[in-house]
Amino acid sequence: MKYFSTHKKSSSVNYKDALIRGLAPDRGLYLPEEILPYPQDLMQSDTYWQMADKLAQNLLNDEIESEALSKIIQDAFNFAVPVKKIHDFNYVLELYHGPTAAFKDFGARFMARCMSYFLEQESMKVTILVATSGDTGSAVAKGFYQVPNIDVVILYPKNKVSPLQEKQLTTLGHNITALEINGTFDDCQHMVKEAFMDQKLNDQIQLSSANSINIGRLLPQSFYYFWAYQQIMPNQSMVFCTPSGNFGNLTGGILAKRMGLNIKQFIAATNVNDVVPEYLTTGQYRPRPSIATFSNAMDVGNPSNFDRMLAIYGSHDEMNQDILGYKVTDSQTLAIISSVYQNYNYLLDPHGAVGYKALSDYRKERGDEETPIVLLETAHPAKFGEVIEKATGVLPEIPEVLKEALTKEKVSIEINAKYEDLKNYLLNR
Numbered sequence: 001m002k003y004f005s006t007h008k009k010s011s012s013v014n015y016k017d018a019l020i021r022g023l024a025p026d027r028g029l030y031l032p033e034e035i036l037p038y039p040q041d042l043m044q045s046d047t048y049w050q051m052a053d054k055l056a057q058n059l060l061n062d063e064i065e066s067e068a069l070s071k072i073i074q075d076a077f078n079f080a081v082p083v084k085k086i087h088d089f090n091y092v093l094e095l096y097h098g099p100t101a102a103f104k105d106f107g108a109r110f111m112a113r114c115m116s117y118f119l120e121q122e123s124m125k126v127t128i129l130v131a132t133s134g135d136t137g138s139a140v141a142k143g144f145y146q147v148p149n150i151d152v153v154i155l156y157p158k159n160k161v162s163p164l165q166e167k168q169l170t171t172l173g174h175n176i177t178a179l180e181i182n183g184t185f186d187d188c189q190h191m192v193k194e195a196f197m198d199q200k201l202n203d204q205i206q207l208s209s210a211n212s213i214n215i216g217r218l219l220p221q222s223f224y225y226f227w228a229y230q231q232i233m234p235n236q237s238m239v240f241c242t243p244s245g246n247f248g249n250l251t252g253g254i255l256a257k258r259m260g261l262n263i264k265q266f267i268a269a270t271n272v273n274d275v276v277p278e279y280l281t282t283g284q285y286r287p288r289p290s291i292a293t294f295s296n297a298m299d300v301g302n303p304s305n306f307d308r309m310l311a312i313y314g315s316h317d318e319m320n321q322d323i324l325g326y327k328v329t330d331s332q333t334l335a336i337i338s339s340v341y342q343n344y345n346y347l348l349d350p351h352g353a354v355g356y357k358a359l360s361d362y363r364k365e366r367g368d369e370e371t372p373i374v375l376l377e378t379a380h381p382a383k384f385g386e387v388i389e390k391a392t393g394v395l396p397e398i399p400e401v402l403k404e405a406l407t408k409e410k411v412s413i414e415i416n417a418k419y420e421d422l423k424n425y426l427l428n429r
């Protein structure tokens with residue numbers, strides 16, 4: 001299978017090269033040239049990893065030896081992926097049972113293991129450069145922790161990630177370095193982009209990306225849409241609601257639909273950083289600086305996967321048929337966390353709450369009460385304890401996997417939001 005660049009100037013490459021490069025030389029994002037239908041026996045899978053294995057073999061068997069790929073899958077997805085009913089036809093797919101308690105574990109763990117597989121075959125060394133608004137960084141750091149031949153450098157905006165997230169980013173050590181940037185997440189993303197464009201730098205070190213732009217992260221984010229479908233087995237099609245920032249998670253769903261999964265509609269839920277919902281209603285794409293919200297992993301002013309969405313759909317009309325966008329404010333987020341907790345005894349995190357509000361708005365607007373809707377719950381509520389307490393008066397219990405980081409000491413290197421400072425750091429490590 002070949003992967004093309006969304007900018008269509010660079011030539012297509014195989015999975016390995018797309019994975020290691022992250023961004024194409026023309027700065028486009030990689031997408032599969034053709035999207036194969038999902039295997040016929042897929043819905044007979046007994047376990048999550050069996051299902052993921054079938055899908056992965058279908059996509060990658062020409063490049064990763066079958067047994068090795070099964071091992072990657074088992075190793076990467078060694079945690080539960082429960083689908084629960086909140087009430088009536090409203091379901092939640094809990095994607096937060098991995099080691100960093102957020103859905104990015106799926107992509108990061110899969111990508112890390114694929115990369116390690118390819119690097120092992122050649123004696124290559126890679127530096128992974130990541131900008132994070134919170135969760136990506138820790139999922140990537142954990143995913144790559146102590147993986148040979150890979151260094152990870154994480155940029156995060158000072159004072160703009162939660163205390164727990166910061167601990168997760170800054171306490172691992174070994175091959176993981178955290179750079180604390182005096183700026184916003186957009187600054188961090190910009191600095192990383194600049195590093196990838198700097199030819200001289202790229203001649204000296206092999207850089208790679210692990211943001212949601214990496215194809216290795218995107219592919220496994222399509223798998224759990226099938227899993228949710230299989231768990232519920234609707235009579236007809238179903239709707240997915242995906243809380244979105246860079247839109248990698250939702251793009252995973254679009255791939256699943258293109259593989260043949262019977263998805264009626266996507267609900268794209270954002271906080272007030274609503275560049276994509278706005279595009280869907282107006283046809284105008286207006287990237288802009290991000291605004292800080294309670295659902296901070298979705299504080300994105302220029303979603304990196306938008307290019308992919310455009311490349312897949314080809315036009316605004318086509319995209320509009322599949323995706324409905326909803327914007328949710330912080331006060332609505334608090335109100336939903338509180339009401340879902342009181343009415344259904346289910347504790348949403350702020351990102352899931354944005355999704356739940358969008359789902360409710362969709363039901364009201366469409367008068368559609370009976371189509372099963374699956375909300376992708378992207379983080380454990382305990383990662384946002386302060387917000388949850390504010391909404392419900394209850395402080396959620398922190399899961400064991402997260403407690404570990406809290407006891408360790410933060411180690412970070414503070415630098416200004418200037419590309420030169422990042423470059424100096426990278427060259428003089």
Ligand SMILES: *Cc1c(COP(=O)(O)O)cnc(C)c1O
Nearest residue numbers: 135245246247248249297378379
């Ligand atoms: C990253 C993240 C999102 C947004 O996912 P995208 O793929 O960037 O749209 C939502 N919720 C949580 C908790 C996240 O970490």
